[in-house]
Amino acid sequence: MASSRDTNNFIEEIIERDNESGKYAGAVVTRFPPEPNGYLHIGHAKSIALNFGLARKYDGTCHLRFDDTNPETEDPEFVEAIKRDVHWLGYEWGDNLFFASDYFEQLYDYAVKLIGQGLAYVDSSSMEEIRKNRGTVTEPGTDSPYRDRTIEENLKLFGEMRDGVHGDGTHVLRAKMDMGSPNMKLRDPLLYRIKHASHYRTGDEWCIYPMYDFAHPLSDAIENITHSLCTLEFENNRPIYDWLVDAVCESPRPYQYEFARLNLNYTVMSKRKLLRLVEEKFVDGWDDPRMYTIAGLRRRGYTPSSIRSFAERVGVARANSRSDVGLLEYSIRDDLNAIAPRVMAVLRPLRIELTNYDEGKVEWLEAPYFPHDVPKEGSRKVPFSRNILIDRSDFKENPGKKFYRLSPGNEVRLRYGYVIRCTDVIKNDEGDVVELKGTCDLDTRGGDTPDGRRVRGTIQWVSAEHAIPIETRLYDRLFSVENPEEGVEDFTVNLNPDSIEILSGSVAEPSIANDDPGTRYQFEREGYFWQDPEDSSPDKLVFNRIVMLKDSWEKTVKAKPATIKPRAKETVPKEVRTIVDSPATLKMAEDFGLSVELARQLSKDEAKKAIFDAIAEQAGELSAAVANWIVNELPGDVQGIDNPGPFLKMVAMFDSGDISQRIARQIQVEVIESGTDPETVVDREGLAQISDPSTLEAMADDIIARNTEKAELYRSGKKGLIGFFMGQLMQASGGKANPEVARGIIEKKLG
RNA sequence: UGCCCGGUCGUCUAAUGGCAGGACAGCGGCCUUUGGAGCCGUCGGUGGAGGUUCGAAUCCUCCCCGGGCAACCA
Numbered sequence: 001m002a003s004s005r006d007t008n009n010f011i012e013e014i015i016e017r018d019n020e021s022g023k024y025a026g027a028v029v030t031r032f033p034p035e036p037n038g039y040l041h042i043g044h045a046k047s048i049a050l051n052f053g054l055a056r057k058y059d060g061t062c063h064l065r066f067d068d069t070n071p072e073t074e075d076p077e078f079v080e081a082i083k084r085d086v087h088w089l090g091y092e093w094g095d096n097l098f099f100a101s102d103y104f105e106q107l108y109d110y111a112v113k114l115i116g117q118g119l120a121y122v123d124s125s126s127m128e129e130i131r132k133n134r135g136t137v138t139e140p141g142t143d144s145p146y147r148d149r150t151i152e153e154n155l156k157l158f159g160e161m162r163d164g165v166h167g168d169g170t171h172v173l174r175a176k177m178d179m180g181s182p183n184m185k186l187r188d189p190l191l192y193r194i195k196h197a198s199h200y201r202t203g204d205e206w207c208i209y210p211m212y213d214f215a216h217p218l219s220d221a222i223e224n225i226t227h228s229l230c231t232l233e234f235e236n237n238r239p240i241y242d243w244l245v246d247a248v249c250e251s252p253r254p255y256q257y258e259f260a261r262l263n264l265n266y267t268v269m270s271k272r273k274l275l276r277l278v279e280e281k282f283v284d285g286w287d288d289p290r291m292y293t294i295a296g297l298r299r300r301g302y303t304p305s306s307i308r309s310f311a312e313r314v315g316v317a318r319a320n321s322r323s324d325v326g327l328l329e330y331s332i333r334d335d336l337n338a339i340a341p342r343v344m345a346v347l348r349p350l351r352i353e354l355t356n357y358d359e360g361k362v363e364w365l366e367a368p369y370f371p372h373d374v375p376k377e378g379s380r381k382v383p384f385s386r387n388i389l390i391d392r393s394d395f396k397e398n399p400g401k402k403f404y405r406l407s408p409g410n411e412v413r414l415r416y417g418y419v420i421r422c423t424d425v426i427k428n429d430e431g432d433v434v435e436l437k438g439t440c441d442l443d444t445r446g447g448d449t450p451d452g453r454r455v456r457g458t459i460q461w462v463s464a465e466h467a468i469p470i471e472t473r474l475y476d477r478l479f480s481v482e483n484p485e486e487g488v489e490d491f492t493v494n495l496n497p498d499s500i501e502i503l504s505g506s507v508a509e510p511s512i513a514n515d516d517p518g519t520r521y522q523f524e525r526e527g528y529f530w531q532d533p534e535d536s537s538p539d540k541l542v543f544n545r546i547v548m549l550k551d552s553w554e555k556t557v558k559a560k561p562a563t564i565k566p567r568a569k570e571t572v573p574k575e576v577r578t579i580v581d582s583p584a585t586l587k588m589a590e591d592f593g594l595s596v597e598l599a600r601q602l603s604k605d606e607a608k609k610a611i612f613d614a615i616a617e618q619a620g621e622l623s624a625a626v627a628n629w630i631v632n633e634l635p636g637d638v639q640g641i642d643n644p645g646p647f648l649k650m651v652a653m654f655d656s657g658d659i660s661q662r663i664a665r666q667i668q669v670e671v672i673e674s675g676t677d678p679e680t681v682v683d684r685e686g687l688a689q690i691s692d693p694s695t696l697e698a699m700a701d702d703i704i705a706r707n708t709e710k711a712e713l714y715r716s717g718k719k720g721l722i723g724f725f726m727g728q729l730m731q732a733s734g735g736k737a738n739p740e741v742a743r744g745i746i747e748k749k750l751g
Numbered sequence: 752u753g754c755c756c757g758g759u760c761g762u763c764u765a766a767u768g769g770c771a772g773g774a775c776a777g778c779g780g781c782c783u784u785u786g787g788a789g790c791c792g793u794c795g796g797u798g799g800a801g802g803u804u805c806g807a808a809u810c811c812u813c814c815c816c817g818g819g820c821a822a823c824c825a
Contacts, residue, residue, distance in 0.1 A: 007764085007765050007766085007772095007773085008765095009764085009765095013767085033825090034825095035824085035825055037824090037825085067825070069824095069825085070824065070825075072824095073824075073825095127822090127823060130823075131821075131822090131823095134821055135821070136752095136753085136821055137752075137753050137754075137820070137821060138752055138753045138754095139753085139821095140753095141821090168823085169823065172823055181754085182753060182754040182755085183754055183755065183820075184753095184754080184820055184821050185755095185820065185821095187821085190822095190823055192823090193823035194823080195823080209823095211823075211824085211825090212824070212825045213825095216825080232756070232757085232818075232819070233818090233819055233820080233825095234819095234825090235755065235756060235819070235820090236754085236755060236756090236819070236820050237820095238755095258756085260757090260818095265762085313763075313764090313774065313775075314763055314764080315763065315764045315765090315774095316764090317757095317763085317764065317765095318756075318757065319756095319757055319758065319759095319763095319764095319817095319818095320756090320757065320758090320817070320818050320819090321762080321763065321764090322762080322763090323762070323763055323775095324761090324762045324763075324775070324776070326762085326775065326776065327762080327763070327774085327775050327776085330774090330775060330776090331775095333787090333788095334788095337787080337788060338788095342785075342787095371783090371784095371785075371787080371788070372783085372788095373783095373788055373789055374788075402786090404786070405786090413784060414784095415784060415785070416784075417784095446784085447784045448784080455784085456786090457784095457786085458783095458784045458785065458786095459785085460785075522785085522787080524785050524787080525785045525786080525787070526785095527787095549785075549786095549787050549788095550786095550787065550788090551786070551787085552786055552787090553786040554786085555777095555786095556786085595802080597801065597802055597812075598802075598803090600802095600812070600813090601802075601811065601812050601813095604811095604812065604813090605811090605812090628802095628803070629803095631802085631803080631811065631812090632802080632803040632804085632810070632811055633803080633804095633810085633811095660805095661803095661804065661805095662768095662804095710770080713770085714770095718770075720769095720770050720771085721769095721770055722769085722770090722805095722806080723768095723769035723770060723806065724769065724770050725769085725770095726769055726805070726806065727768095727769035727770090727806095728769085730769075731769095738805090739804085739805040739806075740805050741805090742805075743805045743806075744805085
């Protein structure tokens with residue numbers, strides 16, 4: 001079976017079909033179209049990876065286009081931030097950096113053209129009137145009184161709008177579509193509005209600005225985009241896209257495809273909610289390492305490649321979904337595991353004095369940067385001395401059964417160091433452990449036990465006199481529930497109060513002083529860390545925890561928190577519905593010998609019922625078979641059957657077993673459309689059904705002989721494999737085998 | 752309540768009428784100088800009811816559930 005890596009998502013399927021048909025002569029041009037009004041987040045990263053990834057995969061190009069059509073919210077600061085983020089993620093747009101605002105003149109010309117075609121008009125209604133006339137989801141809208149203005153008048157008014165003679169909100173340009181459309185987006189969508197506002201790129205050159213529905217499709221068309229990918233909420237806008245592009249664009253034209261946006265559990269994703277977190281100081285800015293903005297992830301220490309592989313792993317589909325943030329964490333661990341040097345740091349130090357180790361003595365022990373299973377070289381020396389700092393959590397005065405670390409009287413190995421034993425516990429007046437005393441087995445330098453005794457625990461440590469003080473910042477999920485927005489008025493009530501813990505008294509081994517400040521480490525047994533790019537300095541080293549290590553110890557200790565989610569509630573119909581069939585339906589069933597279900601389905605479908613009604617008489621005894629075929633096998637786009645004779649004959653041939661259903665399906669379009677005698681088609685193509693048992697037996701023998709393992713599996717109980725054998729046989733016979741007979745033979749032979 | 756879209760292991764995603772597969776998570780084991788990594792195993796799914804078919808996750812009907820749409824935002 002194919003793995004997820006080499007199966008295509010639905011967009012790749014579309015592209016490959018288009019490449020095969022030569023629709024765009026093999027060209028693939030995508031685009032990432034952000035509006036420069038905020039920072040990019042991990043959801044955008046999915047879209048970026050999709051669009052740029054597709055271009056990369058199909059040897060195409062991906063444009064970076066700023067959709068800057070609303071001067072009131074946009075800012076050049078965001079343009080730079082977005083460019084930086086896209087670039088950081090590892091994608092290049094080369095010369096293909098565009099701005100919708102560069103197309104304003106061209107878009108204006110398109111609008112004029114549309115007016116000239118009678119497809120757009122200037123509406124002078126107020127905002128309230130427009131809103132009122134739009135109707136509701138259940139009621140159609142009503143036409144604007146300005147809808148029938150002459151082309152000349154529209155042209156004049158639109159020109160005046162551009163020239164600034166009208167005030168904000170006095171007129172808009174609308175597409176003349178359909179105020180009665182059940183799709184509300186199509187009720188004469190607005191194309192241009194007047195805004196006497198300065199645009200960050202075009203200044204005061206314009207006082208009318210195009211709306212998304214107008215600018216976006218036409219910008220795609222201008223740039224010769226082939227596949228325009230957006231999120232699901234734009235689905236209802238697609239008809240506008242098609243309408244506009246068809247109106248002004250020659251083929252091959254771009255097409256819009258929608259996919260599901262990324263949602264992550266334990267966080268919020270929308271720009272507005274992220275903005276609230278920043279503005280109300282729940283976090284410390286857009287690049288707070290707890291934020292799933294690109295800037296936040298970058299500062300936290302995520303690598304671009306980890307985000308790309310995350311996007312790859314979540315995939316692309318059309319079903320709304322909420323991905324597990326654990327998958328993102330897996331992605332960064334997976335990435336860093338292979339590249340991050342291991343060093344030792346102690347987050348919450350506890351001193352242990354090794355009373356048998358000479359005071360003032362220092363040994364520099366060899367410590368490899370990578371474990372045996374990471375194929376990378378390198379090592380450094382770490383100092384060992386009488387006073388050692390270990391993590392408080394690695395000592396337990398009353399250890400449980402499965403606690404393998406240090407406890408009074410017991411041994412633990414100091415990684416790359418010695419095996420030590422705890423001899424004394426020193427407490428303060430409050431009874432807190434403040435220091436330990438112990439001994440060091442001098443024969444175990446490097447960690448090996450010459451006598452072969454087993455030491456189960458190994459912990460990290462730092463020599464007290466050589467320790468480098470650092471601050472560590474431990475991040476946890478920003479929200480304490482999977483879906484912060486669910487069931488509450490204000491999502492901020494679900495904020496996790498412990499999403500950050502700052503430890504000012506941590507220490508690290510001295511070797512890190514010589515490293516590049518951008519180094520991502522694994523602090524052994526703690527997690528992946530790197531220096532905070534904003535707050536860390538040589539005087540005060542500050543480390544962010546990028547992600548914890550997977551910890552199966554935590555899990556065994558902590559009583560499983562209630563991860564038990566309420567099981568999907570049973571779906572019981574609110575009321576038991578009784579289907580009441582109309583007398584006409586029952587009569588039809590009676591008259592033609594149809595099952596009630598079949599009659600019901602047939603009467604439900606007007607087009608199919610009409611087809612049946614027209615030929616029912618002629619069908620005679622065959623009427624039930626014909627009705628069945630029409631309901632279940634006739635393609636939905638068949639409008640009518642002009643010449644029913646051949647079609648009836650085909651059904652008869654299927655009914656009598658002359659041809660298989662598969663073959664009948666195969667030839668039905670030709671038979672219906674051209675009225676060819678089905679017998680002619682069958683003879684010409686040699687499609688007669690094979691029902692002769694000896695022929696089929698020979699085929700079955702052959703297939704079974706070539707698939708002995710599968711046959712064995714079948715015999716041992718994997719009955720689903722019958723489908724495999726049937727498929728093989730149908731393929732071998734060109735679809736002509738009588739399936740019923742064939743199945744019987746296979747089942748008998750596989751016994 | 753109108754229209755549109757969707758519903759496959761706990762999560763994400765394949766299977767395009769023919770073997771329900773993969774990844775993450777979980778569980779168990781092996782290994783281990785990181786309670787990491789790795790390796791092996793395992794648990795686990797087609798929302799429901801009918802219909803068509805030799806055969807349905809896939810096609811048809813009805814029901815249930817979820818999402819989107821009534822900004823001069825995108």
